[in-house]
Amino acid sequence: MSVEPAALPDFCRNYDDYQQLLQHQCQILEVPEPDQNAIQASFQLAQRVAELIHFNGKLPFAQFMHEALYHPGLGYYSGGSHKLGAGGDFVTAAEISPMFGQTLAKSLQQAWKNTEPCVLELGAGSGKLMCDILQQCESDGALPEAYYILEVSAELRQRQQQLLNDKLPHLKPLVIWLERLPQSFQGVIIGNEVIDAIPVELLMQTEEALTQGFVTHDKNGFKLEFEATSFSQGWRKKHADICQSWPEGYLAETYDLRRDWLKSLIGCLKQGCIVLVDYGYEEDELYSPYRPQGTLQCYYRQKKHSMPLALLGLQDITSSVNFTQLAQAALDHDAQVLGFTTQSQFLTLSGIEQFVAQSQDSDTMSSLSVAQQLQTLLMPNEMGQNIKVLGLSKGFSGALSGFTSLGLNQA
Numbered sequence: 378m379s380v381e382p383a384a385l386p387d388f389c390r391n392y393d394d395y396q397q398l399l400q401h402q403c404q405i406l407e408v409p410e411p412d413q414n415a416i417q418a419s420f421q422l423a424q425r426v427a428e429l430i431h432f433n434g435k436l437p438f439a440q441f442m443h444e445a446l447y448h449p450g451l452g453y454y455s456g457g458s459h460k461l462g463a464g465g466d467f468v469t470a471a472e473i474s475p476m477f478g479q480t481l482a483k484s485l486q487q488a489w490k491n492t493e494p495c496v497l498e499l500g501a502g503s504g505k506l507m508c509d510i511l512q513q514c515e516s517d518g519a520l521p522e523a524y525y526i527l528e529v530s531a532e533l534r535q536r537q538q539q540l541l542n543d544k545l546p547h548l549k550p551l552v553i554w555l556e557r558l559p560q561s562f563q564g565v566i567i568g569n570e571v572i573d574a575i576p577v578e579l580l581m582q583t584e585e586a587l588t589q590g591f592v593t594h595d596k597n598g599f600k601l602e603f604e605a606t607s608f609s610q611g612w613r614k615k616h617a618d619i620c621q622s623w624p625e626g627y628l629a630e631t632y633d634l635r636r637d638w639l640k641s642l643i644g645c646l647k648q649g650c651i652v653l654v655d656y657g658y659e660e661d662e663l664y665s666p667y668r669p670q671g672t673l674q675c676y677y678r679q680k681k682h683s684m685p686l687a688l689l690g691l692q693d694i695t696s697s698v699n700f701t702q703l704a705q706a707a708l709d710h711d712a713q714v715l716g717f718t719t720q721s722q723f724l725t726l727s728g729i730e731q732f733v734a735q736s737q738d739s740d741t742m743s744s745l746s747v748a749q750q751l752q753t754l755l756m757p758n759e760m761g762q763n764i765k766v767l768g769l770s771k772g773f774s775g776a777l778s779g780f781t782s783l784g785l786n787q788a
């Protein structure tokens with residue numbers, strides 16, 4: 378179904394208007410302007426989003442976020458923009474240091490004593506984590522039987538294949554790219570900084586009611602409006618305690634699509650473990666009075682900001698993970714919680730120190746010294762405390778290094 382152009386706002390009908398809008402957003406954010414190809418792709422996506430708004434009146438924020446990140450061929454992850462590394466938008470632990478993947482490799486090898494020696498990596502980015510894990514496993518004489526990757530970005534998939542070809546061509550037969558989750562998987566599923574991109578809804582407490590964020594537009598571009606909405610009885614019951622204490626103007630996110638995502642992940646795991654590493658909190662800390670603006674963040678060329686409606690399809694949009702909800706969802710779907718801890722503790726207990734000497738001798742591809750890499754991975758004010766690790770399992774009787782105890786307050 379297509380829309381008469383006259384029904385769309387000027388900025389979606391006229392390319393020059395749209396270019397000016399993007400230029401204005403770049404001035405506010407103090408970032409370089411995108412090139413013409415990127416502007417053209419963003420313009421097309423803006424037209425698709427405006428059509429959806431035309432048909433629906435308004436878009437729940439999660440639907441807007443889904444379009445911005447995953448619209449086929451035009452969304453941030455499904456389109457062609459350069460996301461990771463130099464000139465990209467964000468830097469992950471795997472990009473910072475090979476010690477991250479090397480330590481994770483040891484943890485995987487421990488898990489393989491009690492499950493199939495296979496890996497399924499979700500969202501493999503530049504492919505760096507996969508190469509570091511495989512290289513470490515090879516030098517330990519413990520290569521997996523297969524290393525599967527589920528990657529939504531065609532650009533990143535190509536970079537992963539190129540990196541594997543350049544660094545470990547002899548291991549190419551081990552690595553298999555999947556189009557969707559397998560029906561039945563045995564082994565260890567890993568995901569580093571993947572869940573934070575799964576769309577969230579936005580909430581705001583007003584004087585009268587709890588309201589939900591919707592995206593509409595006016596002549597100046599897309600805009601966010603908060604409206605009272607009919608939250609389901611189940612949702613109200615579950616969240617009544619939490620929302621009650623929110624002062625007027627308090628902003629937060631809800632994460633139900635992530636719970637559904639985890640449910641499908643557990644559904645495909647026949648036996649083994651899941652290790653999820655991401656920025657996030659337990660629920661009481663996530664919705665604390667000290668976090669009145671929520672956790673939604675955008676990244677464009679390594680600049681962090683809070684304008685999710687800007688640079689449509691050209692920037693990453695993320696928000697922290699509600700680990701309590703994920704752990705609860707796991708327990709609700711026949712999985713167990715192996716542990717929950719900070720990245721710092723996980724890497725330390727898994728023996729990261731054994732890789733320090735090795736890294737000092739080798740070409741790490743990182744621009745940081747080994748001491749700086751360790752500091753970024755482990756220090757509380759850097760990734761050490763802000764990134765958490767959740768270990769889940771199904772039909773698995775072994776342990777996974779990195780966890781001392783369950784570590785969660787509520788699940």
Ligand SMILES: C[S@@+](CC[C@H](N)C(=O)[O-])C[C@H]1O[C@@H](n2cnc3c(N)ncnc32)[C@H](O)[C@@H]1O
Binds near residue numbers: 469470472505575
């Ligand atoms: C922030 S990057 C992390 C990359 C990598 N894991 C690392 O540690 O460097 C997010 C990755 O997840 C992928 N991704 C985003 N949404 C996804 C989804 N719903 N399913 C699978 N992969 C996804 C992206 O294309 C990208 O490869």
